[in-house]
Amino acid sequence: MSKKTTRRTFLKRTFGFILTMFGLSSGGYLYANKIEPSLLDIEEIKMTHPLIPKSFDGVKIVQFSDTHLGFQYTLEQLNSLVNKISMLEPDLICFTGDLMDEPNKFTDINKLVPILKKLHAPMGKFCIFGNHDHGGYGSDLYRNIMEAAEFTVLLNQAAPIKQKDGSRIYVLGIDDAMLGKPDLPQALKDVPHHHFNLLLSHAPDLADQALRYPVHWQISGHSHGGQVKIPFYGALITPPFGQKYPEGLYRVGNENELTLYVNRGIGTTRLPFRFLAKPELTVYTMKSKEA
Known part of the structure; x- marks a missing residue:
């Protein structure tokens, strides 16, 4: 607990210093606390690989992550997000963890499930555990919510995604690295x-x-893009397992064997600020390419 308090105090002091240095004062605090967290970037990424079947050309995957409901993010905001996702007409929806900030303290479960249930994707809705989904004795609660909302929970599991011609790809989901057992x-x-x-x-x-x-390909969340960044420096603090790859697109390996995309997430945690790390939805359009 003392470690968390120290980090929180450090963030508050550092963020206040940044605002002072840039002459933003109360206006900067208002922007980081109220304005930027309510914004939304829609990032469009081409997902290409020689093993993607041609029948999957144009398939659209929408990823959302890290809503952290109950801290600063509300059910009304989630409902608006769900409507925006629906307008994108995804074929496949992936949620990459941290639904509620403290699952055992979230009291509106009966209102949450109908909102998530409104999401439709003909090829399926998939989700995985984040560290906050395990925290606060929330593991079973999270699974029950997502399954009631018609998501497939992938806990060290794989699911085939099939086309009518018999071609297929696989979506894999592993457990959280901090509080789970990824396998x-x-x-x-x-x-x-x-x-x-x-x-x-x-x-x-x-x-x-x-x-x-x-x-x-790997798609992830967790880091919030740093959540608070300093110009010309970058993120103040990134979480364990989200430090090397904090946001955006990466080619991992000596010969680019793996493509990684890190989504900045939707909500906030620890501190109710976002600065130079706007909330994000990611839209991937699949495309086969010749080897």
Whole structure:
């Protein structure tokens, strides 16, 4: 507990110093506390790989992550987000963890499930555990919520995504690195060779381990893009397993064996600020390419 208090105090002091240095004062505090957290970037990424079947050309995947409901993010905001996702007409939806900030203290479960249930994707809705989904004795609670909302919870598991012509890809999901037990070999156990594998991992830095396995793309959250960044310096603090790859697109490995994308998430945690790290939805459009 003392470690958390120290980090929180450090962030508050550093953020106040930044605002003073840049002459933003109360206006900067208002922007970081009220304005930027309510903004939304929609990032469009082409997901290409030789193993993606041509029948998947144009398939649209929408990723959202790290809503942290109950801290600063509300059900009304989530409902608005769900409507925006629906307008994108995704074929596949992936949630990469941290639904509630403190699951055991969230009291509006009965209102949450109908909102998430409104999300529709003909190829499926998938989710994984983040560290906050395990925290506060929330593991079973989170699973029950997501399954009631018609998401498939992938806990060290894989699911095939099939087209009518018989072609397929696989979506893999592993447990959280901080409070769970990620097991990629278990997730790959029944996955045949020579298929495109998309890994959902809350923790982006596990990409270095994923390099050892037939994983072609990984999408993650967790880091919030740093949540608070200093111009010309970057993120003040990044969480464990979100320090090497804090946000955006990476080619991992000596020969670019793995492509990683790290989503900045939607909500906030620890401090109710975002500065130079706007909330994000990521839209991936799949495209086969010749080897």
